[in-house]
Amino acid sequence: xxxxxxxxxxxxxxxxxxxxLQTAARYxxxxxxxxxxxxxxxxxxxxxxxxxxxxRFAKHLGLDGFDDIREIYAAAVRDGHLGFAGKAGAQVxxxxxxxxxxxxxxxxxxIGRQIxxxxxxxxxxxxxxxxKVLAAARRVYCxxxxxxxxxxxxxxxxxxxxxxxxxxxxGIAGTGADALAAATAEDVLFVTSVHPYTRQTVELAxxxxxxxxxxxxxxxxxxxxxxxxxxxxxxxxxxxPSFFHTMAPAFVIAEILxxxxxxxxxxxxxxxxxxxxxxxxxLNIHLKPxxxxxxx
Numbered sequence: 001x002x003x004x005x006x007x008x009x010x011x012x013x014x015x016x017x018x019x020x021l022q023t024a025a026r027y028x029x030x031x032x033x034x035x036x037x038x039x040x041x042x043x044x045x046x047x048x049x050x051x052x053x054x055x056r057f058a059k060h061l062g063l064d065g066f067d068d069i070r071e072i073y074a075a076a077v078r079d080g081h082l083g084f085a086g087k088a089g090a091q092v093x094x095x096x097x098x099x100x101x102x103x104x105x106x107x108x109x110x111i112g113r114q115i116x117x118x119x120x121x122x123x124x125x126x127x128x129x130x131x132k133v134l135a136a137a138r139r140v141y142c143x144x145x146x147x148x149x150x151x152x153x154x155x156x157x158x159x160x161x162x163x164x165x166x167x168x169x170x171g172i173a174g175t176g177a178d179a180l181a182a183a184t185a186e187d188v189l190f191v192t193s194v195h196p197y198t199r200q201t202v203e204l205a206x207x208x209x210x211x212x213x214x215x216x217x218x219x220x221x222x223x224x225x226x227x228x229x230x231x232x233x234x235x236x237x238x239x240x241p242s243f244f245h246t247m248a249p250a251f252v253i254a255e256i257l258x259x260x261x262x263x264x265x266x267x268x269x270x271x272x273x274x275x276x277x278x279x280x281x282x283l284n285i286h287l288k289p290x291x292x293x294x295x296x
Contacts, residue, residue: 004032005076006069007222009061014223017060022223023049024057028069029221036073040066107240111248114237118249123234127253130216130232131260137188141180141208143169145201148192151218151250155190158258161276163268169204177204185212188231190257192218192250194238197225205229216257218250 010025017025027047028035034043044051058066117123134140140159144152152168159166169176183189189208193201202225209215209229217230220238227233234253238245280286 004028004035005072006061007032011222013061015228017057020049020053021057021060023047024053026221026223028057029223032073032076035070036076040070103242107242107246110240111246114239114246114249115252117237118252126232126234127256128260130234131257131264133214133216133232134188134190134257135261135264137165137214138186139165139167139183139188141167141169141183141187141189141213142191143176143189143201143204144192145198147245147247148194148198148201148250151192151247151254152190154251155254155258158255159261161273162262176200177207180204180208180211180213183208183211183213185214188214188216190216190218190254191226192254193224193226194220194236194245194247194250195224202226218253220245 007029010029014022014025024044024047027043027049031043031046034046038046040054041051044054047054054066058064058069061069063069118127140156142152142156142159144150149170153170156166156168167179169179180189189205191201191205197219205215205217205226206229214231215226215229217224217226217233218236219226219230219233220236221227222233222235224235227235236249236253238247238249240246
């Protein structure tokens with residue numbers, strides 16, 4: 001995800017902003033190139049606030065007005081400090097003009113760039129730090145709803161193959177939060193949610209944090225609700241040329257964390273995997289390769 005020149009200042013000041021200013025802040029954080037290229041009125045329209053809010057936002061950061069922010073971001077573009085990674089290309093008109101293959105290629109290119117961004121030194125440090133917290137946990141509670149469910153569920157599934165400490169909070173019959181009754185400061189909640197953020201996910205994460213549970217969050221912004229309570233937070237891009245946001249980078253993070261944890265568990269993980277293999281074999285879960293017929 002591209003970062004603008006004022007990202008650090010905005011994140012630090014975010015907690016002191018009103019709701020409208022926070023909306024403006026999220027837009028500036030998430031769309032740094034547009035800040036440099038679009039008029040203030042157009043940015044306000046896309047952010048869903050009044051133009052005057054953009055001015056107040058700039059003054060909250062200690063600047064004279066929003067033109068100062070635009071100039072700072074324009075200079076970053078001119079100097080090449082804002083890359084193009086994650087910038088989605090075509091919309092519906094483009095798909096009609098160039099066809100489905102072009103959209104497919106563009107989506108694959110976009111996802112490839114987003115995953116490549118995860119290799120930055122800062123991101124690698126965050127991933128390793130999060131894996132360390134997870135590996136030290138007594139229990140790992142996994143939570144992700146709606147589009148984030150697949151990410152949390154896959155992470156939980158892999159952990160069940162290497163041990164017995166993962167608990168999925170999937171909300172069947174409205175009982176998803178019940179398992180947290182036994183959570184303590186020795187446990188970790190692995191949680192993921194991206195914009196538009198699911199209320200139940202955020203509220204359960206806040207509840208767990210109040211109980212002293214460590215929070216490892218995968219989300220899409222440094223100022224996302226989950227980032228406010230997380231012990232470790234990994235920010236993933238979700239922009240896509242399609243109508244829908246992509247969860248591919250979040251899925252990759254979950255797979256990496258599970259792999260690191262398996263490595264930390266060492267012999268215990270190998271023993272658990274052997275038991276899993278034996279169990280699956282006894283139930284004849286997987287198809288076996290057909291043996292070639294012998295020639296008579």
